[in-house]
Amino acid sequence: xxxxxxxxxxxxxxxxxxxxxxxxxxxRNNLGLTGTHVGCDTSQCGACVVHVDGDxxxxxxxxxxxxxxxxxxxxxGLASGGELHxxxxxxxxxxxxxxxxxxxxMIMAATEMINRHGASLDEKTVREELExxxxxxxxxxxxxxxxxxxxxxxxxxQQAAE
Amino acid sequence: MGAEGIGAxxxxxxxxxxxxxxxxxxxxxxxxxxxxxxxxxxxxxxxxITGINKDAALAVPGVIDVxxxxxxxxxxxGNLICGWMIHSKxxxxxxxxxxxxxxxxxxxxxxxxxxxxxxxxKAQAREGAEAVQVDYEELPSAxxxxxxxxxxxxxxxxxxxxxxxxxxxxxxxTATDAALASAAHVTEMDIVNNxxxxxxxxxxxxxxxxxxxxxxxxxxxxxxxxxxARLVMSAFYNVxxxxxxxxxxxxxxxxxxxxxxxxxxxxxxxxxxxxxxxxVKWVAxxxxxxxxxxxxxxxxxxxxxxxxxxxxxxxxxxxxxxxxGAYMSLFSSSVPTYLYATLLSGQYNIAxxxxxxxxxxxxxxxxxxxxxxxxxxxxxxxxxxxxTAARELGVSPAELRRKNFVTEFPHQTxxxxxxxxxxxxxxxxxxxxxxxxxxxxxxxxxAAGRGKLRGIGMSCYIEACGIAPSQAVGALGAGVGLWExxxxxxxxxxxxxxxxxxxxxxxxHETTFAQLVADRLGVGIxxxxxxxxxxxxxxxxxxxxxxxxxxxxxxxxxxxLDKVEAKAKKIAxxxxxxxxxxxxxxxxxxxxxxxxxxLPWFQMALAAYTAxxxxxxxxxxxxxxAFFDPANFTFPAGCYICEVEIDPDTGVTEVVQFVASDxxxxxxxxxxxxxxxxxxxxxxxxxxxxxxxxxxxxSGQLLTASYMDYTMPRADDIPSIDVSTTxxxxxxxxxxxxxxxEAGAIGSPPAVINAITDAIGNNDLTMPATPQTVWxxxxx
Numbered sequence: 001x002x003x004x005x006x007x008x009x010x011x012x013x014x015x016x017x018x019x020x021x022x023x024x025x026x027x028r029n030n031l032g033l034t035g036t037h038v039g040c041d042t043s044q045c046g047a048c049v050v051h052v053d054g055d056x057x058x059x060x061x062x063x064x065x066x067x068x069x070x071x072x073x074x075x076x077g078l079a080s081g082g083e084l085h086x087x088x089x090x091x092x093x094x095x096x097x098x099x100x101x102x103x104x105x106m107i108m109a110a111t112e113m114i115n116r117h118g119a120s121l122d123e124k125t126v127r128e129e130l131e132x133x134x135x136x137x138x139x140x141x142x143x144x145x146x147x148x149x150x151x152x153x154x155x156x157x158q159q160a161a162e
Numbered sequence: 163m164g165a166e167g168i169g170a171x172x173x174x175x176x177x178x179x180x181x182x183x184x185x186x187x188x189x190x191x192x193x194x195x196x197x198x199x200x201x202x203x204x205x206x207x208x209x210x211i212t213g214i215n216k217d218a219a220l221a222v223p224g225v226i227d228v229x230x231x232x233x234x235x236x237x238x239x240g241n242l243i244c245g246w247m248i249h250s251k252x253x254x255x256x257x258x259x260x261x262x263x264x265x266x267x268x269x270x271x272x273x274x275x276x277x278x279x280x281x282x283x284k285a286q287a288r289e290g291a292e293a294v295q296v297d298y299e300e301l302p303s304a305x306x307x308x309x310x311x312x313x314x315x316x317x318x319x320x321x322x323x324x325x326x327x328x329x330x331x332x333x334x335x336t337a338t339d340a341a342l343a344s345a346a347h348v349t350e351m352d353i354v355n356n357x358x359x360x361x362x363x364x365x366x367x368x369x370x371x372x373x374x375x376x377x378x379x380x381x382x383x384x385x386x387x388x389x390x391a392r393l394v395m396s397a398f399y400n401v402x403x404x405x406x407x408x409x410x411x412x413x414x415x416x417x418x419x420x421x422x423x424x425x426x427x428x429x430x431x432x433x434x435x436x437x438x439x440x441x442v443k444w445v446a447x448x449x450x451x452x453x454x455x456x457x458x459x460x461x462x463x464x465x466x467x468x469x470x471x472x473x474x475x476x477x478x479x480x481x482x483x484x485x486x487g488a489y490m491s492l493f494s495s496s497v498p499t500y501l502y503a504t505l506l507s508g509q510y511n512i513a514x515x516x517x518x519x520x521x522x523x524x525x526x527x528x529x530x531x532x533x534x535x536x537x538x539x540x541x542x543x544x545x546x547x548x549x550t551a552a553r554e555l556g557v558s559p560a561e562l563r564r565k566n567f568v569t570e571f572p573h574q575t576x577x578x579x580x581x582x583x584x585x586x587x588x589x590x591x592x593x594x595x596x597x598x599x600x601x602x603x604x605x606x607x608x609a610a611g612r613g614k615l616r617g618i619g620m621s622c623y624i625e626a627c628g629i630a631p632s633q634a635v636g637a638l639g640a641g642v643g644l645w646e647x648x649x650x651x652x653x654x655x656x657x658x659x660x661x662x663x664x665x666x667x668x669x670x671h672e673t674t675f676a677q678l679v680a681d682r683l684g685v686g687i688x689x690x691x692x693x694x695x696x697x698x699x700x701x702x703x704x705x706x707x708x709x710x711x712x713x714x715x716x717x718x719x720x721x722x723l724d725k726v727e728a729k730a731k732k733i734a735x736x737x738x739x740x741x742x743x744x745x746x747x748x749x750x751x752x753x754x755x756x757x758x759x760x761l762p763w764f765q766m767a768l769a770a771y772t773a774x775x776x777x778x779x780x781x782x783x784x785x786x787x788a789f790f791d792p793a794n795f796t797f798p799a800g801c802y803i804c805e806v807e808i809d810p811d812t813g814v815t816e817v818v819q820f821v822a823s824d825x826x827x828x829x830x831x832x833x834x835x836x837x838x839x840x841x842x843x844x845x846x847x848x849x850x851x852x853x854x855x856x857x858x859x860x861s862g863q864l865l866t867a868s869y870m871d872y873t874m875p876r877a878d879d880i881p882s883i884d885v886s887t888t889x890x891x892x893x894x895x896x897x898x899x900x901x902x903x904e905a906g907a908i909g910s911p912p913a914v915i916n917a918i919t920d921a922i923g924n925n926d927l928t929m930p931a932t933p934q935t936v937w938x939x940x941x942x
Contacts, residue, residue: 034189034190035182037189038365039364039415039448040869041449042448044870045448092181095173095836095837097180099363099415101363102363102415103181103185104183107181128877134869134876135363136418136841136874137363137668139844139883140875140876141837141844
């Protein structure tokens with residue numbers, strides 16, 4: 001068993017888990033944060049993407065113990081003060097989700113993608129960088145549209161601040 | 163229509179929980195004392211079970227029990243069934259072998275469930291499952307149609323000699339042969355419809371809870387139709403009587419047909435909960451999904467189409483063999499028959515049609531309905547042969563189609579279906595304009611300058627959804643009725659709950675169904691809640707599949723709303739001392755026409771429940787139920803045009819344009835409808851270019867059992883899609899709706915393959931058209 005401590009969504013948490021426990025299992029089973037999903041066992045589908053120290057990470061590919069001491073953000077921690085994050089808002093407004101199962105991973109991957117590229121993000125880059133997130137419902141059309149819309153809003157806000 | 167009524171493009175009510183991580187799927191459910199299950203599955207495609215030794219598994223720390231098929235049989239749990247009886251053309255019933263929820267004597271495909279291990283944790287259950295020693299005597303296996311039908315093929319079920327399940331026909335054979343014999347031109351093709359694995363992103367799961375004190379079971383499960391699951395588990399599998407079995411399908415992460423069926427796992431988890439005394443949860447891992455979810459398609463066909471000297475179709479003859487896998491899944495028998503051959507007339511006037519369909523057992527996962535279910539196979543067949551005929555005849559594919567379109571409605575085809583409404587020319591024109599069809603030659607020349615092969619292909623699809631009426635499908639062998647139910651409850655404060663037998667697993671019912679209520683009553687959608695997916699809350703319903711929730715499910719709501727309105731008007735007329743016929747409902751108020759008298763909706767509702775002053779003899783309350791059974795199928799139709807560019811050196815194919823023009827009748831929310839088309843088209847592009855299930859012929863192992871081996875469409879595989887609609891209303895439901903859930907997956911594969919074969923000038927191409935396949939075709 002390993003003693004694991006980390007910050008999740010701004011809150012210090014700790015728990016005991018078997019050494020083989022994956023980060024996604026720790027989040028779902030120990031912390032009850034069931035917004036992070038498991039859609040495959042081979043790190044392909046991306047339903048489990050969370051942020052670890054600001055990087056988008058497939059939480060089924062990382063041991064919980066490896067995230068010891070890290071700052072983890074999950075889909076539950078993305079909105080702040082009752083305000084949806086611009087990426088969440090864009091997915092809603094552009095109908096970027098249907099069954100919702102891949103959505104948390106999509107939104108976490110998209111948020112990090114926009115953080116890296118800003119308003120210069122284009123459709124080709126979005127499609128290429130979504131290679132690690134599978135959606136069976138939307139045909140990606142409205143997901144791509146939502147990410148580009150959010151990039152505009154977030155990039156625009158960034159420029160205004162500068 | 164109002165800002166939130168029919169036709170309003172509004173964002174979905176249900177989104178918030180999904181985008182904030184608060185969705186509640188079966189795997190998210192936790193109940194006190196819950197334990198975890200893992201199934202022991204056959205590693206062999208075909209084998210006798212000669213012994214099961216559980217000792218080592220029972221010694222694994224945390225393992226509570228290991229249960230097998232013999233114990234399941236002892237407890238009287240019934241066989242899994244196929245619910246649609248098909249008779250062969252000689253009148254004999256289909257040859258159905260038994261499907262035990264846990265195999266007790268023989269396994270018939272890799273993944274066949276043999277035992278269940280229940281343990282404290284999932285990891286311990288997995289260790290336990292690995293420690294169960296099953297002795298097998300291996301038998302030869304057959305995984306494809308040819309091998310299963312060959313002389314001396316392995317006998318998979320004793321009931322089905324030569325593995326033949328049925329040999330069925332539809333249409334007039336003699337007349338069709340005669341018309342082909344006298345045709346001016348006949349085009350003949352052999353066509354393969356590739357086997358697919360559905361891959362909803364949420365793996366299937368089940369949580370069974372037995373309450374000994376109440377002798378009552380609860381099953382949380384990933385189901386598209388929880389009431390049908392309860393009915394089947396109760397009436398056929400002997401799990402429990404219906405009043406002692408509650409089935410809950412909470413948020414469900416996609417279905418595409420694969421979650422219609424009642425599988426071994428939910429039955430076994432319920433039974434294991436009673437046997438072990440603990441709640442038992444099972445969640446498939448992705449490889450289990452690949453191995454055990456019902457697969458789709460897998461047809462081989464020969465088709466002949468005859469034309470007269472003016473290029474009018476005179477006859478269509480089809481011979482199809484379909485692979486149904488190792489066991490007959492719930493609706494498997496209907497897919498290659500009544501959901502397939504009845505659509506072989508396509509959008510065309512064809513006087514003579516005959517189709518013969520044989521189905522066979524193989525040592526593979528069961529095959530059943532997958533997005534489109536039979537209709538994609540029919541559409542692919544007729545739209546490939548029409549395109550090929552146009553090439554052979556040297557005429558425009560668009561004009562050959564147009565010349566043969568059905569233009570008068572209703573139109574009785576020779577294969578049961580009576581098309582009720584449509585304007586196929588309008589869809590064709592809209593798609594050709596959106597695709598700039600006339601500018602293709604210039605684009606092709608420009609691409610050639612860059613060393614690329616550019617091709618264009620079209621598909622004019624028709625499908626049938628909202629399968630109905632119940633009496634008619636019953637006469638064709640269906641074991642269930644195909645109506646839908648709704649209850650509209652107006653609360654005392656005027657807010658509204660709609661209890662529907664439909665089930666949403668991505669389709670957005672919580673929004674569109676509320677839009678219908680908003681449209682009728684002029685209330686805001688936030689005052690309307692949609693309740694579904696729980697047999698304890700909702701009256702019997704039939705669930706969601708076959709693009710039926712709008713045409714059938716919303717129609718039931720509409721009929722219930724008629725009754726609610728009628729009673730509300732009576733109450734309002736009484737309270738305002740007016741004539742009932744003068745009451746109008748508008749913007750959340752009941753008004754006396756031609757006066758300034760109004761009564762707010764909520765005051766009428768309150769009056770219904772206080773019952774202090776109701777019309778003489780009226781019962782208190784305001785709650786109405788309807789069961790809607792439509793008079794006919796509905797027939798969505800449209801035209802899809804695909805344009806591709808191919809690198810001749812590598813075979814790499816890029817879809818550079820995809821245009822969809824659909825006729826779905828009345829549309830409630832265009833944004834949601836477009837989303838359904840996007841998703842369907844991409845699944846169709848997946849079938850055409852990426853996805854192909856492969857079993858090893860020698861060992862019977864599934865070679866495509868993970869996302870590393872089975873190519874799912876990714877965002878960078880496909881372009882944005884140009885979607886538009888035309889409209890003819892369906893006359894057989896009160897809303898004029900058709901259905902939009904499956905159209906994209908039905909219409910797109912032939913458009914893609916017609917485009918690729920146009921580009922490479924070689925018609926000998928099977929799906930999926932991977933770079934290797936395309937390169938080989940170019941160089942053949």
